[in-house]
Amino acid sequence: MIPKTAEYALRAVVILARAPGRPLSADALAESTQVPRRYAHKVLQALVRAGLVGSHSGPGGGYTLLRSPEDVSILDVVSAIEPIPRIRRCPLGLKGHTSLCPLHRQLDDAAAQTEKAFAQVTLAQLLNQSHSVPPLCEVK
Amino acid sequence: MIPKTAEYALRAVVILARAPGRPLSADALAESTQVPRRYAHKVLQALVRAGLVGSHSGPGGGYTLLRSPEDVSILDVVSAIEPIPRIRRCPLGLKGHTSLCPLHRQLDDAAAQTEKAFAQVTLAQLLNQSHSVPPLCEVK
DNA sequence: CGCAGGAGGACAAAGATACTCCTGAAATCT
DNA sequence: AGATTTCAGGAGTATCTTTGTCCTCCTGCG
Structure with missing residues (x-):
């Protein structure tokens, strides 16, 4: 449905949102999100380029969420990795209406629907639903 | 969003629905759907295996839609090629609720939504909307 | 300064998806 | 039967995504 990379990005961002202020290293994130170590780097870099998270080198460095969880929707994260492909012109290239x-x-329309669904859910909302099940299934 | 192969299958099935009774050859379908010739064949075979279309060899043969357009939904066609991936268990493999x-x-939920949207639209409905724009944009 | 913890970038391998080619088999017509 | 039309299936290629490895550069701290 959505590319694996987007899934990974969402996991990373959720984890980041749960550790406000404190930077998390790519390796730490890779572990808690269960994303292949080096691939996590790549995903995080994409998020940095999109301006969603910030990075800092050196001891005590790592990645941090730049915007507040209320201001980040699922769509923001997914779009940072790979925008949902919309159909604007006839894919057959036939001229017409x-x-x-x-x-x-x-x-x-289906694409628009999921786009809308993703736009309506923020990270904060995901975290607040914790009363049921915590954000990434981490229930023993 | 949906794999290219599924798009191709939908195009083929739409064309078939517009030519009731009369079999269409793979090459003819490839042309009108603008799918690579050889690949169209493969897509059609998948539809045959799924029981959606029938095939007949020899001169005057080709592919025909087996079910009536009212009984075939977009979901049927997409699922024949590749089912929409649903999330049933935690992808992290974490044990929990x-x-x-x-x-x-x-x-x-987003996946379920598009699944539902696709299930509600039949080929007949696509064809009947022709008063606006014909099924595959073929307007000069 | 020098070291250790971290990000970042350039490849290369593995897997999936999209696509091609080649050869065989069935049906139809003469 | 033989030729022609058209489907069937497998092997091979190209491309993209995902993952792994190696090396470089930056930064804070002692």
Whole structure:
């Protein structure tokens, strides 16, 4: 559904949101998110480029969430990694009306729907639902 | 969003639905759906295995839609190629509650949403919307 | 200064997906 | 039967994503 990389990014950001202020190293994040060590680096770098998280070298350094959890939606994170592909023109390249044909309209509507669903959920909301199950299933 | 192969399958099935009774060859379908010739064949074979379309060799043969357009949903076609991946257990493999954590609950909800959207639209509906734009954008 | 903990970038291997080619088999027509 | 049309299936290629390895550079601390 969404690329693995986006999943990984979401996990990382959730973990970061739970450790406000305190920087977490890529290796630490890789462990708690169960993402392959070196791949975690890559994912985090993408998040840095997108301006969602900040990085700092040296002892005591690591990654931190730059924006407040209320201001970060699932869509923000997913889009930072890879935007949800929308269908704007006819993929067949057929010239025609400005609007999509029924098939591609449906496909794009589905994309729009998930985009909207992702835009409506913030990190803060994910954390606040902890009364049921904590953010990343870490229940013994 | 959905794999390219699924897109191709949808195009093929739409074209087939517009040519009731009359079999269409893989090459003909490849052309009108703008799918690479050889690859179209592979996609069609998958649809045959799924029982959605039937095939017939020899001159005048080709592929035909087996079920009536009212009985085939977008989901049927997509699932024949590759089912929409649902999240049933915690992907981290962490043992815990029976329910998903908030993050994965959201992700799976989105999947469920598109699954539902795809299940509600039939081929017949796509064809009937032709008053606006014909099924595959073929407007000059 | 020098060291250790950290990020960052350049490859390369493994896997999945998309695509091609080649050869065989079935059905139809003459 | 033989030729032609069209499906069936497997092997091979290309490309992308995911993952792994190595080396460099930055930064805080003693």
